[in-house]
Amino acid sequence: MPRLAQTDGLTEDQQEILKAVKQFVDEKIIPVAQELEHADEYPTEIVEGLKELGIFGLMIPEEYDGLGESLLTYALCVEEIARGWMSVSGVINTHFIVAYMLMKHGTEEQKRKYLPRMATGEVRGAFSMSEPGLGSDVSAISTKATKQDDGSYSITGSKMWLTNGGSSTLVAVLTKTDEGADSVYKNMTTFLVEKTPGFGETAQGVTVPGKIDKMGYKGIDTTEMVFEGHQISADQILGGEPGKGFAQMMDGVEVGRVNVAARACGLAIRGFELGIAYAQQRETFGKPIAQHQAILFRLAEMATKVETAHQMMVRAARLKDTGQRMDVEAGMAKMLASEYANEVVEDSFRIHGGYGYSKEYEIERLMREVKFMLIGEGTSDIQKMIIGRNMLKDYALKG
Numbered sequence: 001m002p003r004l005a006q007t008d009g010l011t012e013d014q015q016e017i018l019k020a021v022k023q024f025v026d027e028k029i030i031p032v033a034q035e036l037e038h039a040d041e042y043p044t045e046i047v048e049g050l051k052e053l054g055i056f057g058l059m060i061p062e063e064y065d066g067l068g069e070s071l072l073t074y075a076l077c078v079e080e081i082a083r084g085w086m087s088v089s090g091v092i093n094t095h096f097i098v099a100y101m102l103m104k105h106g107t108e109e110q111k112r113k114y115l116p117r118m119a120t121g122e123v124r125g126a127f128s129m130s131e132p133g134l135g136s137d138v139s140a141i142s143t144k145a146t147k148q149d150d151g152s153y154s155i156t157g158s159k160m161w162l163t164n165g166g167s168s169t170l171v172a173v174l175t176k177t178d179e180g181a182d183s184v185y186k187n188m189t190t191f192l193v194e195k196t197p198g199f200g201e202t203a204q205g206v207t208v209p210g211k212i213d214k215m216g217y218k219g220i221d222t223t224e225m226v227f228e229g230h231q232i233s234a235d236q237i238l239g240g241e242p243g244k245g246f247a248q249m250m251d252g253v254e255v256g257r258v259n260v261a262a263r264a265c266g267l268a269i270r271g272f273e274l275g276i277a278y279a280q281q282r283e284t285f286g287k288p289i290a291q292h293q294a295i296l297f298r299l300a301e302m303a304t305k306v307e308t309a310h311q312m313m314v315r316a317a318r319l320k321d322t323g324q325r326m327d328v329e330a331g332m333a334k335m336l337a338s339e340y341a342n343e344v345v346e347d348s349f350r351i352h353g354g355y356g357y358s359k360e361y362e363i364e365r366l367m368r369e370v371k372f373m374l375i376g377e378g379t380s381d382i383q384k385m386i387i388g389r390n391m392l393k394d395y396a397l398k399g
Helices: 012-039 044-053 071-084 086-105 108-120 245-281 293-321 327-357 362-374 380-394
Strands: 125-128 144-147 153-163 170-176 188-194 200-203 206-208 222-232
Touching: 012 044, 012 071, 012 086, 012 362, 044 086, 071 086, 071 245, 071 293, 086 108, 086 125, 086 153, 086 170, 086 188, 086 245, 086 362, 125 153, 144 170, 153 170, 153 188, 170 222, 170 245, 188 222, 188 245, 245 293, 245 327, 245 362, 293 327, 327 362, 327 380
Parallel strands: 125 170
Antiparallel strands: 144 153, 153 222, 170 188, 200 206, 206 222
């Protein structure tokens, strides 16, 4: 049994879930990933299979018809799914963030309205914070929700980089609202926007123009979303109270960073698997290239990076499961896993030599996919800012 990326202390239930997911990945995802990715085709059959496995409701409490599992279980499942095809893990990522935000911040009415149907995948979630000119500066959002005389709101503005923007039916949207607070961060509100799946006008005043063409992360829909006077009731404010959107979104992003770390770990594992397999098959100078010291050393470094990233991701997930604040640990895990995944996949690409540049080989796809890990849920530079500022607080000089 491979010794890399193993997790100690798992329950029997967790082990059974992971065993089922790994079998699904090996039998249903890896054999078709290349063809679907090159065609930029949505993985409908794979998504239906994930629904049957209960992945869409993995962390949703049992009282809302979910499996009630931990963030650790979810992250380990994501790691395995990303090992098969990273895009598939993206299908459930933003869905999971929206479900998590509802679980932690939603009213009881909102939980009962959405969570049971999210657990089955009937309602599919998307998460919308970024905007065309925004980048990482969340305080600069311009999409505005204006309160009407009857207490409802009208939303106008443009959102960007929505994973599942077309296929989703429920979108958590961060907007500016005038709450009279002295801080811009207390003048933001998260709305739960319902829409139909597809492109074009998907709800009154809501337009999804179409898929954004990307270098990687194909097969799933990444979109823009345009609001032009979308009318929405105050009942659709997450938690029922305006002005709390920023804190709610940051909580969602925190678990999202664990998710991205898990996806990066999955890519690193697959990159290592492909590299070490090819190194034992390809021969030069009368022996497999794995027996050449240069390749052997490269494999050793790759394995160490895979193991380190996995353990950092597991620690962050376990810490979040205890209810403790873990922005530093999530940032560290996300930064390290994404950087190491890029290095491991590139090393595997180098081991493949010229064949790695061919679309016939899986490593070519991984080379394109792994770049997204560097920017998803905050760049490495943003993580460094979060980590560094917290370190200065923790290690501030006394006196």
